[in-house]
Amino acid sequence: MGRRSKHKQAAPTPVLEPAAAKSSGTVRSGGRNKPLSAAGPRNPGGAAAASGSASKGKRKATDAAPAAAPAAGKRAKAAPAREAASAPPKAKAGKKGEEKVERSMMFDSEDEAGDGFEGLESGDEDEDAADEFDLGSDSDDEGADAANAAILSEGEDSGIEYEDEDASDAEGALGLAESGDEEGDESLVEDAEREEEDGIDLDNLPAKGTKLTERQKKKMRAEAERLEELLKSQGLALDSDEEGGEEYEEGSEDDEEGLEDDEMLLDGEEGSDDEEGGDSASGEEGGDDFMLPTIEQREAEAVQGADLQVVQMRIQEIVAILGDFKRLATDGRSRSEYMEQLLDDVCSYYGYNAFLADRLLQMFPPAEAIEFFEANETPRPVTIRTNTLRTRRRDLAQALINRGVTLEPLGKWSKVGLQVFESSVPIGATAEYLAGHYMLQAASSFLPCIALAPQPGERVLDMASAPGGKTTYLSALMQNSGVVFANDSNKARTKSLTANVHRLGCKNVVVTNYDARAFPKVLGGFDRVLLDSPCSGTGVISKDQSVKTNKSERDLQLLTHLQKQLILCAIDSVKRSGGYVVYSTCSVLTEEDEQVVDYALKKRPNCKLVPTGVDFGREGFLSFRERRFDSKMNLARRVYPHTHNVDGFFLAKIKVSPKVKPTAAAKAAAKKADESDESDAPAIEPESDDEAAEPAATAADTSLFNDEEDAQLIESAKRRADKRKGRPSGGRKSGAAAAA
Numbered sequence: 001m002g003r004r005s006k007h008k009q010a011a012p013t014p015v016l017e018p019a020a021a022k023s024s025g026t027v028r029s030g031g032r033n034k035p036l037s038a039a040g041p042r043n044p045g046g047a048a049a050a051s052g053s054a055s056k057g058k059r060k061a062t063d064a065a066p067a068a069a070p071a072a073g074k075r076a077k078a079a080p081a082r083e084a085a086s087a088p089p090k091a092k093a094g095k096k097g098e099e100k101v102e103r104s105m106m107f108d109s110e111d112e113a114g115d116g117f118e119g120l121e122s123g124d125e126d127e128d129a130a131d132e133f134d135l136g137s138d139s140d141d142e143g144a145d146a147a148n149a150a151i152l153s154e155g156e157d158s159g160i161e162y163e164d165e166d167a168s169d170a171e172g173a174l175g176l177a178e179s180g181d182e183e184g185d186e187s188l189v190e191d192a193e194r195e196e197e198d199g200i201d202l203d204n205l206p207a208k209g210t211k212l213t214e215r216q217k218k219k220m221r222a223e224a225e226r227l228e229e230l231l232k233s234q235g236l237a238l239d240s241d242e243e244g245g246e247e248y249e250e251g252s253e254d255d256e257e258g259l260e261d262d263e264m265l266l267d268g269e270e271g272s273d274d275e276e277g278g279d280s281a282s283g284e285e286g287g288d289d290f291m292l293p294t295i296e297q298r299e300a301e302a303v304q305g306a307d308l309q310v311v312q313m314r315i316q317e318i319v320a321i322l323g324d325f326k327r328l329a330t331d332g333r334s335r336s337e338y339m340e341q342l343l344d345d346v347c348s349y350y351g352y353n354a355f356l357a358d359r360l361l362q363m364f365p366p367a368e369a370i371e372f373f374e375a376n377e378t379p380r381p382v383t384i385r386t387n388t389l390r391t392r393r394r395d396l397a398q399a400l401i402n403r404g405v406t407l408e409p410l411g412k413w414s415k416v417g418l419q420v421f422e423s424s425v426p427i428g429a430t431a432e433y434l435a436g437h438y439m440l441q442a443a444s445s446f447l448p449c450i451a452l453a454p455q456p457g458e459r460v461l462d463m464a465s466a467p468g469g470k471t472t473y474l475s476a477l478m479q480n481s482g483v484v485f486a487n488d489s490n491k492a493r494t495k496s497l498t499a500n501v502h503r504l505g506c507k508n509v510v511v512t513n514y515d516a517r518a519f520p521k522v523l524g525g526f527d528r529v530l531l532d533s534p535c536s537g538t539g540v541i542s543k544d545q546s547v548k549t550n551k552s553e554r555d556l557q558l559l560t561h562l563q564k565q566l567i568l569c570a571i572d573s574v575k576r577s578g579g580y581v582v583y584s585t586c587s588v589l590t591e592e593d594e595q596v597v598d599y600a601l602k603k604r605p606n607c608k609l610v611p612t613g614v615d616f617g618r619e620g621f622l623s624f625r626e627r628r629f630d631s632k633m634n635l636a637r638r639v640y641p642h643t644h645n646v647d648g649f650f651l652a653k654i655k656v657s658p659k660v661k662p663t664a665a666a667k668a669a670a671k672k673a674d675e676s677d678e679s680d681a682p683a684i685e686p687e688s689d690d691e692a693a694e695p696a697a698t699a700a701d702t703s704l705f706n707d708e709e710d711a712q713l714i715e716s717a718k719r720r721a722d723k724r725k726g727r728p729s730g731g732r733k734s735g736a737a738a739a740a
């Protein structure tokens with residue numbers, strides 16, 4: 001990744017993966033165009049969270065950058081949590097004010113340029129240009145591209161830099177300075193500053209005489225070498241004999257001093273052991289390498305409470321060691337011991353329960369997992385979706401700009417999205433909002449609708465639709481024709497769904513209130529079905545910190561069982577001649593994503609995965625731990641907060657063909673899928689009134705499933721519920737139980 005880009009705000013990213021993933025994340029800090037946040041981190045759920053993430057929440061409110069662990073190659077500026085917690089949260093406010101002016105100026109100057117988004121105020125653009133932000137034709141595509149390109153080319157001024165510029169950045173970064181001229185010097189200073197942030201944190205260098213670990217020494221030597229390389233590439237070698245040395249002459253004293261300092265630091269109390277900076281990280285000497293805490297130390301920490309600063313440092317050390325275990329693990333402890341400590345530390349530092357922290361640590365390599373946890377401490381940018389039933393994006397943008405809103409197009413991948421950077425008015429209460437010109441909608445939540453691609457005149461089912469962000473988008477994509485059945489099992493939530501449908505002027509929507517497992521019995525024959533499934537919400541922790549602590553293994557089992565039932569109903573609701581189902585969740589856990597889709601494919605051999613039409617994000621997993629998934633699962637898409645600066649999200653598109661007589665192999669696969677689902681299935685009822693879990697215990701019509709297992713589960717759940725509420729048990733029987 002280009003180093004410059006790190007300092008600029010990432011828009012929700014049109015980034016192709018896996019390249020983006022490898023680039024260690026796109027969520028970047030402190031650019032001038034820091035986006036308006038959708039929601040501040042909420043109060044963490046548990047006691048641990050209170051100590052851990054509450055303070056982190058504050059810190060992050062002032063600094064949008066997820067501080068990646070050093071092993072991610074970034075060497076995060078590890079501001080001590082407590083110190084940072086007291087950082088003034090309004091520090092950026094003044095900057096934002098300036099930003100607003102800058103952004104407006106950007107649009108103005110683009111007006112003069114006369115293409116793309118810049119036509120906003122001019123009003124004299126030709127029809128083609130005026131259509132640029134409408135849905136539809138290829139030329140529109142080009143127009144939108146041009147608009148974005150114009151903005152992208154403003155990268156330096158606007159402070160916005162998209163991920164796909166990073167490659168050229170990386171190449172260009174070192175060629176910035178013409179040696180000797182002022183510009184060059186400035187660039188060099190900037191580079192050096194960047195080095196500080198990217199590499200060794202000069203603000204937080206250990207005090208002189210501090211004893212450094214071998215690994216720290218090694219890092220510093222490597223950093224020194226890198227700086228030397230950089231200087232050389234600028235024609236400013238450290239060696240004053242070399243050409244160009246003169247220009248460096250002035251600074252050389254300082255630098256020599258600096259080097260002395262470095263050396264003193266490197267030497268610590270013991271004196272330098274290798275001037276050449278050779279590899280001495282093996283830890284044979286001195287035994288001053290990182291050591292995992294002993295059992296006694298862990299017990300003491302458990303009793304006294306952990307010092308967050310210590311825990312944070314330890315997380316970084318462990319992540320670095322796990323990244324190069326053979327070389328860096330010098331205390332004879334096993335990898336699993338390191339993982340165990342990391343799990344403990346993640347729980348106490350970020351405030352997750354052990355179950356979820358463990359699941360998430362399994363999802364990513366350790367360094368990336370920390371990036372994910374960090375990203376969950378900062379809100380995602382506010383995004384809105386233009387309601388094309390009422391207005392055009394350019395008109396909406398102009399209207400909001402006139403109200404003092406700073407915004408820009410979301411990215412090439414969306415013709416209707418806008419990212420809001422700053423607003424002097426509440427974005428959920430403008431006249432345009434009330435008039436239904438836009439929906440406040442997370443960028444990820446556009447994706448399933450894009451994937452479903454409903455056509456005008458079609459019959460569409462949105463199975464779990466409240467509060468209607470996707471329903472209203474589907475309606476707009478269908479240009480208010482055909483029909484969208486917008487269903488949700490939660491009656492209270494259908495009220496906000498209905499309100500949104502009205503506000504946005506969706507005339508082709510019918511709201512229904514069923515447990516979606518009642519489909520296709522109540523209604524079937526759909527061209528397309530969206531199942532935006534109830535889920536654990538592990539992709540939206542930045543919006544709801546309670547997810548960190550309120551999910552247990554049992555909740556997950558209940559959810560996945562429900563999800564599997566729902567996806568079969570979605571498939572069965574497609575018309576006989578075939579159609580499409582999009583399955584999506586805002587969870588990143590494979591149990592709720594690939595595993596559910598895989599189950600459905602095995603149970604319904606007339607289905608196959610097809611491309612989502614969303615060309616960014618990571619591919620779905622083909623396997624995860626001991627599980628193997630459908631060979632086309634790579635067509636599914638995953639997006640993450642730490643790689644795309646959007647809510648974590650999963651989507652898969654399934655083509656449903658007319659039913660065929662299942663082959664023996666298909667039957668065997670379906671049976672196997674059932675068995676595996678049974679082993680995953682919940683053994684006990686949910687205790688909470690958790691919205692997502694509720695339907696599992698109150699299934700309206702389980703006769704859809706001639707599944708004894710289901711019937712028994714529901715029956716025993718009801719018995720237990722009766723018992724808990726003091727009702728005589730056995731007095732009632734569900735339809736399913738009766739049928740069974």
Ligand SMILES: C[S@@+](CC[C@H](N)C(=O)[O-])C[C@H]1O[C@@H](n2cnc3c(N)ncnc32)[C@H](O)[C@@H]1O
Binds near residue numbers: 464493514
């Ligand atoms: C992820 S939210 C849907 C968000 C919605 N698609 C949107 O874009 O605004 C999941 C929804 O599923 C609903 N739900 C949970 N269990 C359900 C069930 N068995 N049948 C139908 N809806 C259900 C919840 O009430 C919740 O509104």
